[in-house]
Amino acid sequence: MTGRILIADGVPTNRIVLRVKLTSAFYDVQQASSGAEALALIRQERPDLVIASADLPDMEAEAFCSALQASAGLADMPLILLQRQTDPQARMAALAAGAEDVLGPQADDSVLLARLRSLLRDAHAEDELRLREDTRRALGLAEAPRAFETPPQVVIVPMGPLRGLAEAACRLRTRLGAVVRVLRPADIRTGLTGQPDVVVIADSGGAGDGLGLLAQLRASPGFRHLGLVYVAAPEARHLAASALDLGANDILADGLDPEELAVRLPRQVARKRTAERLRADMRDGLRAAVTDPLTGLYNRRYALPHLARLEERAVQTRRPYALLLADLDHFKQVNDSYGHAAGDQVLTEVAARLMQNLRAADLVARIGGEEFLIAMPDTGADQARRSAERICALVAAQPVALREAPQGVRVTLSIGLALRTPEATEGPEALLLQADRALYAAKHAGRNCARMAPLAPVPPRCSGGSVAAAGRGA
Amino acid sequence: MTGRILIADGVPTNRIVLRVKLTSAFYDVQQASSGAEALALIRQERPDLVIASADLPDMEAEAFCSALQASAGLADMPLILLQRQTDPQARMAALAAGAEDVLGPQADDSVLLARLRSLLRDAHAEDELRLREDTRRALGLAEAPRAFETPPQVVIVPMGPLRGLAEAACRLRTRLGAVVRVLRPADIRTGLTGQPDVVVIADSGGAGDGLGLLAQLRASPGFRHLGLVYVAAPEARHLAASALDLGANDILADGLDPEELAVRLPRQVARKRTAERLRADMRDGLRAAVTDPLTGLYNRRYALPHLARLEERAVQTRRPYALLLADLDHFKQVNDSYGHAAGDQVLTEVAARLMQNLRAADLVARIGGEEFLIAMPDTGADQARRSAERICALVAAQPVALREAPQGVRVTLSIGLALRTPEATEGPEALLLQADRALYAAKHAGRNCARMAPLAPVPPRCSGGSVAAAGRGA
Incomplete structure (x- = not known):
């Protein structure tokens, strides 16, 4: 089935001749003997294209064009008009009223068929790109x-x-x-x-x-x-x-x-x-x-496969990478005290500070309500620790100004940090788990600080924006 | 600029003749005098198409095809080979090795140019559909x-x-x-x-x-x-x-x-x-x-504009609709006791129960970690209240079986309920806020129950899967 075409013409012979031409050109054809019947059929059957006589028994060609244009969802229905006598003025009026083409009695079949093909091609070319209105x-x-x-x-x-x-x-x-x-x-x-x-x-x-x-x-x-x-x-x-x-x-x-x-x-x-x-x-x-609409950061859906890619690259290049899980402290209190809109402002501001203070190669994603994931390729233990400390400090240092509290509200982050060394063989899931445990340790140690999972032999230090190695539940 | 074409030919005269033809057909042309030079230029410049002599000074045509095919990212580079003498066997070998076409000395320019157009058209037709690998x-x-x-x-x-x-x-x-x-x-x-x-x-x-x-x-x-x-x-x-x-x-x-x-x-x-x-x-x-990858429900991004649409329809039809915010009780305890994977199983199971027990016209979305939004068009107060009670009951009645706890873990929901009556004029944001307050009231009333925002004059009842009208912070 190469296309469904509706013919509207008051003269039966004309309809038959045209139908034979179109059928032998592999089209499916429906017929109507008046403008009104055609409009009803078009609304019901939604053909791919309409060919109408310019001399319909019940309405002017221009009126037929306008009626089609005005029908819901039919403004894009391709329409070709056939004139029995050449009438340049009526032709221009019909074109202006929305007909795609107006062919005179001297137009031969090859032109009509080529026009059909062209209109069918263009009319549906973009259909598959068209999103559902909801989406x-x-x-x-x-x-x-x-x-x-x-x-x-x-x-x-x-x-x-x-x-x-x-x-x-x-x-x-x-x-x-x-x-x-x-x-x-x-x-x-x-x-x-x-x-x-x-x-x-x-x-x-x-x-x-x-x-x-x-x-x-x-x-x-x-x-x-x-x-x-x-x-x-x-x-x-x-x-x-x-x-x-x-x-x-x-x-x-x-x-x-x-x-x-x-x-x-x-x-x-x-x-x-x-x-x-x-x-x-x-x-x-x-x-x-793949983005979080509130903060513009990448979302969880993007972040996790990205980790798998970092892992592959780390294996190839034999260079370490660092994974940070950062969680806002006592975020529920912000929501409870100032409302959800205030909470959104805090998240947006913290996201902006993270983005401004990390490298272009680092991934920053919001992976949960108040939880951020930061992945830093080509990054060793010392550099990762310094970055985590810097992040803690820059969030804690400057209160976030809110519409609800112009003087600002002080927020802090806890960070869990895990390092993928070239020697290690565990996958990104294991690393995530280590970072999660280190985050738990940071919360346990009083919050507003970072803890590193005990992979590399790092001496423990503690509290207030500093980093120490954290055991499970330490 | 209608396309960039690289010519590879050891004979300067051939290159010049071909370049003139292509330039007058509006193409941008680059030249290479050997296969090796051509391959280097292709990798560097990424032309849209390559035309190579089948008699390159430094390599067989088939080897050139294979080298192109084996180069990273160049397997799809369209290649036309020009034979100085007709050689059907070499022609077939080159086609099998990846050449798009092999033209003999008798092929005229119109064929070459038509082939160019066709290959350029096909080679890039899908480029804009191609997603970034990360995405x-x-x-x-x-x-x-x-x-x-x-x-x-x-x-x-x-x-x-x-x-x-x-x-x-x-x-x-x-x-x-x-x-x-x-x-x-x-x-x-x-x-x-x-x-x-x-x-x-x-x-x-x-x-x-x-x-x-x-x-x-x-x-x-x-x-x-x-x-x-x-x-x-x-x-x-x-x-x-x-x-x-x-x-x-x-x-x-x-x-x-x-x-x-x-x-x-x-x-x-x-x-x-x-x-x-x-x-x-x-x-x-x-x-x-527009979906939540874990549960398959619609996500927050989809749900909020959908509410706006329900609102429009409610105004048109003068029929009420109901909004439910459902939040899992003490969900953090599931995560803390059994781990995140267990929490995910609970969310998935609760989502499935919600979907099975609501109408096709109802929207069910996951709009936060453990928070679900349910929008019910054409739904009055009584029906909404019964639905909320049924949902509370069906979640509480049957423990969720976990891989980590096969005997199952009992979970409950609190539900805040708000009704958009035909008379009301506030938008969906106001309704969300009302449902949120009602949810807070349900939590406050001991959880595992539903509360309705005090819009319609409903007498207060309470607790254990029942519904009562809830004031702000009641």
Whole structure:
């Protein structure tokens, strides 16, 4: 099944002829004999695309476009209108009202089929990137902006001398507020910089020089998501169908008509920007999956596999690494005295202090309510101990100012410290357990201090921001 | 900049001729005069594609392919080899060693350029879906499988009578273990079901009937990610270049050679499956972003925006909804007595009991270490109170069996309950605060009970799985 298409036409013969064409092109076809019937069927069946006669028995073509646009969830339904007589004015009105294309009686089947393929390709290309609304909200991703936030960026490439070029550029500027650049083919390699929304390739002769450039841009790593509009020279209308199959998002089959370009372009700009936003949402969503929304630190889900990687690297490089578990002391009292919002402020501030005072290579993660994990690659016992002492000191030294208590509230950390020496063979789980026991020892020793698990032979020292070796439950 | 291509050829004239062709096709070109120089440049510069002479001065073509394949991170670098003399045996060896294509002296520029575009398009199509290795690991996504886990699914569509068809199908079955179906064009619409990895469209005449089907499948919502291989009829080699631009992933330009098809096909199967896996990773990763990895419940990040949505719906429908905050009693004691692993088992079991005993429309989320949020749409005071009592009872009734304590450990929940009535106008934050205070009251009242925030005029009752209205700090 290569696509479901709904035909709306009041004339049975027309429907039959079109259905035969589409069926032999492997499409599944449904039929409606009026605009109203078509709209009802579209809402119910959600076809992939609609082909409607511009002469429906019960409504004007423009009204049909508008009704489709106004139906919930159907504004993106691709619609092709077929005119029985050429009527340029009605055509432009229908395009402006949302039809993707309006084909006249002289348009041949290859153009219709190429247009179908192009619309089906574009309409569903981004579906798999589309997040469920719940997920979007949960990840804090912004709503789609209604209007263009920045001016459309358009590049026009005339493949030779071209009538209407200046007027087209002017109309895009004044009507759409677009930033328009005209670029000669020879300057493409160096001049097609930045991130244009749409490139318009305008052929000026019948040789179809623009088709090669079109295929090339569509295949280019940096430009694959561009909107591409192909303008066929009037003497080479037949190239328009090829352009669609080569990856053009839209075509002007009859030369550079400035008005038609201005009517068609906004849809391509919107399509390109929507696709861009969906891809950005994906990336942001995946980043969100591994970070703690409150502090911006990595979360537990990220931290634990990261330890496994550090372990592998430590084995390869035969260099030690250090693991610190830091837990806020008496954090419950902050919440109980000042409320959860105050607790959040303390966590955020402590996270910021940790980030500012560790190296870029160190991992800082929030792995529990008030518990942080710090992993320090290439770090020996002395350096780890100094870091732990520094962290204790910098948290205790400066009270955290709160909206609820502007004078600030004093918080302290207890830290458990474990070292992975090149000789050791236990995995990251064992190291975590050692650090956890050392943390317990630090709490037991009066808090606001760090304790190191007894791996390396370190003489015990104690209390108030200093580090000592800690046995199980010491 | 439409792509960076490295040319490797020992003959300066060849390099110059090729460079001119590529530069005028808008590519950026780098050059190397030997295989060794090329490999060094590739490692350093990471071009988008490599074109190498099959007659390099310092190494055999096959050895060059293998060296590229063996270089870290370069196994996917697309490589085209150019033969000065036609040598079918060396050609097949190079294809098997990893070259994407081997073009003979008779291949014209249009084929070379179409092949370039096709390879550049495919090579980078999935880049933006590729997760950073750290993120992949963090989300618990599986490593890429080395071999095909299930047999390749191949459909061959002969556009007419075709020599070599039976032999080709047989070779794919025996050599690749593929499941091969032969489908006549007339049966495409109904017969192309399931999820084939690759469709081979084999033209049998010079009319290029297969190109229409190719473009169509590439555009079809259900088949856009298929591997598509086009086999040109020997008398219509020129169609091969068009096929690439229409979206074929690979071509056989000289009729259905069973051996060449068997050599080329595994790459297309692998490409299609890799792309599929990347897309699945994306979806799984995004799901992971809104769930708690331990219990599988939704996480805090998901729950809070969900409340906002319930609120909107409650305003629209003028129906009440209920919010429950459930907190395990004395959970720290479980961790301290039996260790963190035991605590995790308790959380998982409690989560499972909650899920089993609430409606599908209810949201259950883990929003803190031992704290659960339950949101119940269309739920009034009586129903919410009964649900809270039932939850308290079903957690307290049955001890949780632990690996560390097979006889089981008894755990209880305290629940704070707040109701959003149609008349109320405060937002979800206020409701959360009310539920939080009610939870505090339930803890204060001796735990293992539920308390309702004093919104509706409910007479106070108390203790042991029962519900009473709770004032602030009551």
